[in-house]
Amino acid sequence: MNFRVLVFFILSTFLLASCGSKKRVVTTKKEQKERQVYQEQPKNSKNEPYEDTPAEIQDDVTKTIKEKTYKDKSSKYVADxxxxxxxxxxxxxxxxxxxxxxxxLESGAGEGELTRKANNHxxxxxxGWKGGKVYHDDDKAQECFRKYxxxxxxxxxxSLFLTERKxxxxxxxxSKDDYKGWAKGLKEAGYATDPRYPNKLISLVERYKLYEYDAQVLGKTGKDVKKVTENNNRYTVEKGDTLYRIAKKHNITVEQLKDFNGLTSNDISIGQVLYVKPLPKDF
Known part of the structure; x- marks a missing residue:
């Protein structure tokens, strides 16, 4: 082989190899974005606790997700x-x-201090309680309460407290579904000193449709429940309503409206049932 030809062949091979090793790889913006999304994707795409997460943390996460399905703490209390x-x-x-x-009412929907430290709802x-006790400020300072x-x-x-006292x-x-009579009777029997206690109980029963649980136990139908709850003195809160607007519509003051329903603030919610007249004396 001619010496010049040999040199030319060697140089050509070297140049081709060098160009091949320095060849640039072009990545499109779309490919870069897809690669980034893939790298940042969590192991569990269903937003469930990771398999390698400690059990107690998994429980906390599950509890948090579950609690978000309730519109407020009272709804969760009812469900529990x-x-x-x-x-x-x-x-x-x-x-x-x-x-x-x-x-x-008594436990602050399970979040009151007495409930949290003594399970007293x-x-x-x-x-004369012989079991566990805690001391808590109520009508007087540091009164004795039962602990469970x-x-x-x-x-x-x-249940025992009510059934065992004359x-x-x-x-x-x-009647077992006469929640209005029970609300008034508890106040008259001395269960609570708040004069608005019956109103507060009835407002809660009707706001959260607690009478449906009575009907379920008694095996009553939807029509039976409707008869129990019918009352022309009530108003169901609609979107855009305020206490002032409702009071004005029914020719009463805001303070009267709050008193009829045992309200301590101006907060109301859509679907809430409010009394717009004083509760009848025979309820």
Whole structure:
């Protein structure tokens, strides 16, 4: 082979190899974006707890996701304790609606201090109680209240508290779905000192349709429930309503409207049932 030809061949091979090693790879913007999305995608695309997350953290995440499905804390309280309230109604005859309404009111929908530290959902004081006790400011400073291991025991003690005391015996002569009679009777028997206590209970029963749990225990139909709840003195809150607008529409003052319904603030929600006249004396 001619010496010049050989040199030319060697140089050509070297140049081709060098060009091949420095060849640029062009990546489009679309490919770059897709690659970034893939790299940033979480292991679990269903927003569920990761498999390698500690169990207690998984429980917290699951609880948080579940709680977001409720419109407010009282709705969650009802969902948590409705079955217990219905079981108490089956055994002791106390309307589940009243038990739930009292629980919401007395416990701050499960978030009150006494409930959190003693599982006491009904504000029942010691009264010779032999079990656990806590001391909490109420009508007086550091009064003695009953303490329970679990919330279900508070519901059971509430049932026993009402059935074992003569002053409440008249309540058990009422119809089991007469939540209005029970609300008034509890106040008259001395369960609470707040003069608006019956109004507050009835407002909660009707706002959260707690009477439906009574009907479920009693095996009543939707028509039966409607008869129990019909009342021309009520107004259902609609979109855009305010207490002022509702009061003006029914020729009453805002303070009267709040008093009729046991309201302590101006907050109302769509679908909430409000009394626009004083509760009848025979409810």
């Amino acid at each position: 304790f409705a079955e217990i309230a219905m079981e108490e109604m089956r055994i002791y005859g106390i309307p589940a609606s009243i038990t739930l309404a009292q629980g919401i 009904f504000g029942i004081k010691c009264h 291991y679990d919330a279900k025991y508070s519901f059971r003690d509430h 002053r409440y015996m008249g309540l058990f002569k009422l």
